[in-house]
Amino acid sequence: VLVAMPRTSTRDPQSLLYAFGSWLRTETNAVRMPTVVSHGGPTGAGLSSDTLLLDVTIDTGSGPTTNSVVLRLPPPDDAFPVFESYDFALQVEAMRIVRLKCNAPVPKILWSDTSGSAIGVPFFVMERIDGIVPPDVPPYTWGSWVTELDDAQITTMTLDSIATLAAIHSVQPSPMLVDAERSDIPDSTSLERHIARLRRHFEWARNNRVYPSIERGFTILGSTVPLIDREDVLIWGDARIGNILWNDARAVAIIDWEMTTVGPRELDVAWLSYFATTFQRSAEGRNVRGVPTLLRRDEIVSGYERVSGVSLQSFDWFLALCGLHQSIIGIRTSDRSVAFGEWAQPKHPEAPIHSIPTLNALLDQLESD
Numbered sequence: 001v002l003v004a005m006p007r008t009s010t011r012d013p014q015s016l017l018y019a020f021g022s023w024l025r026t027e028t029n030a031v032r033m034p035t036v037v038s039h040g041g042p043t044g045a046g047l048s049s050d051t052l053l054l055d056v057t058i059d060t061g062s063g064p065t066t067n068s069v070v071l072r073l074p075p076p077d078d079a080f081p082v083f084e085s086y087d088f089a090l091q092v093e094a095m096r097i098v099r100l101k102c103n104a105p106v107p108k109i110l111w112s113d114t115s116g117s118a119i120g121v122p123f124f125v126m127e128r129i130d131g132i133v134p135p136d137v138p139p140y141t142w143g144s145w146v147t148e149l150d151d152a153q154i155t156t157m158t159l160d161s162i163a164t165l166a167a168i169h170s171v172q173p174s175p176m177l178v179d180a181e182r183s184d185i186p187d188s189t190s191l192e193r194h195i196a197r198l199r200r201h202f203e204w205a206r207n208n209r210v211y212p213s214i215e216r217g218f219t220i221l222g223s224t225v226p227l228i229d230r231e232d233v234l235i236w237g238d239a240r241i242g243n244i245l246w247n248d249a250r251a252v253a254i255i256d257w258e259m260t261t262v263g264p265r266e267l268d269v270a271w272l273s274y275f276a277t278t279f280q281r282s283a284e285g286r287n288v289r290g291v292p293t294l295l296r297r298d299e300i301v302s303g304y305e306r307v308s309g310v311s312l313q314s315f316d317w318f319l320a321l322c323g324l325h326q327s328i329i330g331i332r333t334s335d336r337s338v339a340f341g342e343w344a345q346p347k348h349p350e351a352p353i354h355s356i357p358t359l360n361a362l363l364d365q366l367e368s369d
Contacts, residue, residue, distance in 0.1 A: 011050060011076050013038060019119040020071065024056065027111055034058045042133070048082045048238075048258055050075050053128060069110060073123040080336035082329055084204045086258060088122035089114035093176050094234065094260040095126070104167040105129075106254050129253035131245030140242070141283035141290035153249035154294050159303065160251040161241055161272060161295060166308040168254075169233040169265045177234060181262040190232050190263040191225050198325055205331040209349040213356045213363075217324035220363050226314035228264040235261045239268040240275040241295070265310065270318035273300045274326070278358060320366050323359035330355050 021036045028034070035057040042051055052071040057064050074086035092112050099106040112124035134140035141147065149157065173181075185193050195218070202214060237259025245253035261267075276295035283290030305311055330353035337343040337352070346352045 011079070013052065016073075016119065017052075017054075020123075023113070023118040024058065024111065028058050029060055030058050031061050032059055035064075043135075048075075048256065049073065049086065054125075056125075067110070068128040069125050070107070070128050071123060071125050073119075073121050080332055080339055082332045083258060084201065086122070087180070088112070088124055090177065090180055090260055091257040092124050093174060094236075094257050097174050097177075098168055098171050098234070098254075101171040102167040104164050104254055105252050129245050131247045131252045133245055134242050136242050139279045139282050141279045142286065142288055146241075146294070147289070147291055149249060149291070149294075151293070154291065156249045157241070157246070158295050158299060160249070161244070162300060162303040163307055164244065164251050164254060165236070165239055165265075165268050165272065166304060168236050169268070169308060171234050173232070173234040173262045177260070177262050181232075189225070189227070190261075191228065194261070194263055194267070195222055195225065195321075198328060202328045202331075205328055205335075206349075207335075211327075211331070211350055213350055213360050214324065214327050217320065217327070217359055217363060220366060221317065221321055221324060224317060224366065226317055228266070228313055230264075230310070232262050233265050235259075235263050235265070235267050237261055237268070237271075239271045241272075242275070264313075264318075265308070266312055266315060266318040267321075269300060269304050269312060270315060270322050273297045273315075274319055274322035276300070278326075278355070281358075282354075316362070316366060316369065320359070320362035323355055323362045326355040327353055327359050 017036045021034050024034045037055040039053040050073045054069050057066040075081040095106050107126040110125045114122045116122045134146045238256045243256040244251045280290045334352040350356050
């Protein structure tokens, strides 16, 4: 099956890299202009931000040294970004504190300018780790290196995914992260604030169009918000195996922190389960075996509770919340595909959003319980 990678950027990379090189010369006190060689972006994943794989050679007076790095920056406004805003300062802070406080494999941040003054947009540069990601396009369950894993490797991958989340959640959120999460609607719970932010994201993305399934999701979930009777934790946000670099089925780097926040740990654990189940069902819908024993819901829940020592609550509600969140993201990704001529204009706004049937099934289950 041939599935083209969606186009995600309209930015001129040469102009960008020249500006970055000029900034880097000043930042590192280099004796001459650094050499910046681009190897393009990742394939099969990395659709939310602009990502460039670079080799950077810098000479600060004792001879040139070359670093393999990753440059991350927000997509340009005319490229239909997934999110209304990208807080690179929060991403850098979350990555910094997780790397410092636990054994989760987070790449080292080498340089950053979160103000946007250096090259016109905020960015950060992290070390490049050797590893491979399970592809999103087409899904890894349709046939990839993941479907070639043996039973022992699948078990290792499942356990590493769970242990990674438990490690992240063991880190005390910094005051900066806590304050950012509480900045809007401070007198509500973190889950109520989370839903309010999703509503704001939806109102921005919908562009006056009607999405009955998403509205239904807000109605049902908004009226049944669970009270989680424990302290909030640092949340990765986009917790799925496609945002982990792997080497021999072991996690070697956790990437993509655009959705980082503070809240109930179920936000991450449910997201991991939601995507594993969704990708597996997409394979089965094509009569492909997929990876049926990788990250099964019951194994994720029991494994996480065992490793973390914390019992998860209201998991079905959180799964439905994942369906709602992914459907809102789907508005932007489908709009981008239409704008770039990759998809035809749909007859109904919900038609191209693949997560809508799953969302409705999860909502049906909540209503029947």
